[in-house]
Amino acid sequence: MTVTTDPEASPTRRGLGPRGESRTGAWGLTALLVSLYVINYADKAVLGIIAQPLREELGLSSSQIGLVGSLFFLTFTIGGFFAGLLNRWMTLRWSLVLLALCWAAAMLPMVVVASFAVLILSRLFLGLAEGPSSALLHTAAYSWHPPARRALPGALLAGAASISKIAIAPLLAVITVGFGWRWALISLAAGGLVWCVVWLSTWRNGPYIASGKASNDSPAASADTEPATPWISIFRSRTFVTGALVVMSVYALVSVVLTWLPSYFEEGLGYSRLQSGSMFAFPSIVGLVLMVLSSITSDRMISKGATSRMLRIVVPSVGVLVSGVLLFLLPSVGTPIVAVAILSIGYGFAATVFPLFNAAVAEICPPRQTAGTLGVFLAIMAIGGLVAPYATGVIVDAAATPAEGYATAFQVLGIVAAVCAVLALVFADPERDRARLRPHAPAVEGATP
Structure with a gap:
């Protein structure tokens, strides 16, 4: 007897994922997570x-900022180290x-005093x-997407930084210039x-x-039957260690951009305050385009059988090497618009x-350990932000001119990131570490067209 299958009845054609979830709903909730980011x-x-x-009103130095x-x-x-605990204690x-309410509250003390x-x-x-927040947001987004198709939702979350600087930063600059910096803080609290x-x-x-206090009868909880892996084994894997070094070095660049880029454009390159706030978006536009393109390509190629190492390690690491070369050249550039272009492309x-x-x-980790693993990974990443903004302020204060100081700081950031990228190219391999750490793992879902 011949059995025919109606293609219209397939989950993909009906807008459903491998586990019957609505893909429209999945992307709608992913968009809500992106908006929080x-x-x-x-x-x-x-x-x-x-x-x-703030410097003008409070009389602060570059080092203090x-x-x-x-x-x-x-x-x-x-x-960041509390992400796993929060995921266990709360849904x-x-x-x-809770986190979003705390962020809103943090905006208001400066408005009052x-x-x-x-x-x-x-x-x-x-x-x-x-x-x-980052680990929990990624965990929430990953709960709606199978492992082989997580690069794009991850790119949209990472691209939230770019979206913020493209859409929100210019608006905040307008509010700051037109109504004062306090109203910028009030607007963020209201949002x-x-x-x-x-x-x-x-x-x-x-x-x-599976997330936190999810019911044992929920689809996520019932699907997560893989044995746990010792945390120390995950954190000592070569993919985790070298990956953490790379993202830490790149996050140092991100933190300097967040803290100093408008000041660099204004003090270092001679643009007006409003222009500097609006141009804050330029590196982010490049970054968003490249993140989305590389992530779409990664998901599609992995679905067709390409290796995770090639698409999730080699490709982005080469991108960091390109960035390092561009930032190394920044001090030798004398034309402001060229400096903006080099910095934007390098950042992207x-x-x-x-x-x-x-x-x-x-x-490389079991699903139930995703929040804890990413929490530690992203906490280590944030160490780059701990050091880089203050170091940049010190370099700018010590330089002959602000332009020279900012350019030197970006050059140093480029060199460090390039060295870390080389280490990842040599040592990181998620497929090798997944096989070693998760011998009982089921086949990767979403890896077939």
């Missing part, structure tokens, strides 16, 4: 937007609401509350509150990752590491 990065980026008005930027990443790093629904001490305390609190209302009315967990190539390396690291 946009707010997250706007909270970080606002310091760069209001840095010059850089110190504030680095102290944020101190508590951000510490907070994703309530843990992300403007001082250097209050600035430091509010940024320390913001860093602690934002630390666990966080609105997001919480939408989130509570729409979110539900996906079927691919480096930014491709985030979605692809996150997906590679998530691949």
Whole structure:
């Protein structure tokens, strides 16, 4: 007897994933997570937007502004280690609401009492509350996408930084110039509150990752039957170690861009304050385009049988090497628009590491350990932000001119990132480490067209 299959009845044709989930719903909820990450990065980026008005009103030096930027990443790093604990104590629904409310609250002390001490305390609190967010957001997004198709949702999350600087930073610059820096902070607090209302009315967990206090009868919980892997084995794997070094070095560049880029454009290259705030978006536009293109390509090629090492390690690492070369050349460039172009392209190539390396690291651990693994991975990444903003402020204060100081700082960042990329090219291999750490793992879902 011949059995015919109606192609219209296949899950793909009906808009359903391998486990029957709605792909439209999956991408809609992913978009909601991306919107929270946009707010997250706007909270970080606002310091760069209001840095010059703050310096003028409070009489701060470049080193002090850089110190504030680095102290944020101190508590951000510490907070990252709590992602796994939050994932066990609370559902994703309530843990992300709690974090978003804390971010909104952190915006307001400077509105009431403007001082250097209050600035430091509010940024320390913001860093602690934002630390666990990246791992939890990735865990939430991955719960709606099978392992072989996670680069694109990861790219959209990583691209939230770019979206924030493209869409939100220019708006914050307009608000700062037109109404004062306090209204920029108030606007961000209001945005966080609105997001919480939408989130509570729409979110539900996906079927691919068990999360926190999810019911044992839920699809995610029932699917996660793989034995746990010792944490120390995950953290000592060569993919985890070298991947952490690469993302840490690139995040150092990101943190300097967040803290200093408008100041570099204004003080170093001679653009106006409004132009500098608007041009904040240029590196992010390049980064967003390259992240999305590389991630779409990665998911499609892995689905067709390409290796994870080639697409999630080699390709982004080569991008970091290209970035390192471009940033190394920055001090020799005398034309402002060329300097903007070099920095933008270099930043864009480096930014491709985030979605692809996150997906590679998530691949080597069991689903139930995704939040904890990414929490530690991203906390280590944030160490780059702990050091780089303050070091940049010191370099700028010591340089003959601001332009020379900023260019030198970016050059150093490029060299360090390139060295770390070489280490990843030599040692990182997610497929090798997955086979060693997860001998009982089922076949990777989503790896067939």
